[in-house]
Amino acid sequence: MSHYYGICQRYHGKVVSISCRDGRKHVGRIVRVSPRMVYIQPTGGVRGGYGYGFYGGWGWGYPIGIPLAFITGVVLGGLLFW
Template identity: 50%
Template sequence: MSRYYYDLCNRHRGKAVEITTRDGRKHRGIIRNVDQRRVFIQPLGGGRRIGGFGYGFYGYGPYGYRPGFGYGVALGAIATLALLPWFWI
């Protein structure tokens, strides 16, 4: 199933999405990057600030955040992915 979401996320890179994980958490943001394990989304709006100087290990900060790419959501944890129309943002 994660291969399905990998391909789906790659096709919709740069678009606003809502990702629901298997544990019920919802993540709204714009897909910035996708690798074999995670999809990186930039949060919509003025939500919590994450990352910054002094955070992280090997370029990753809290929540899998990689500067310039948003934070990472594991592909294997995705239960649903929905595209958001721009007027919802």
């Protein structure tokens, strides 16, 4: 869990894709990190693409909390285009 805490701290303020144990993926900007939770603000267009703001603008939606214990992967948003 501390591994993902460090990663989320490093990517604070950046757009990331977070994979959870239940198979869901969340794409958004990290707005807050606590020792137990990471809060991301979903970006526009998540349903129709990667959610980088090209369709709908940056910062759509309220921040959601994701428990660090449920995270299986964090990828920096810019890497999703490679």
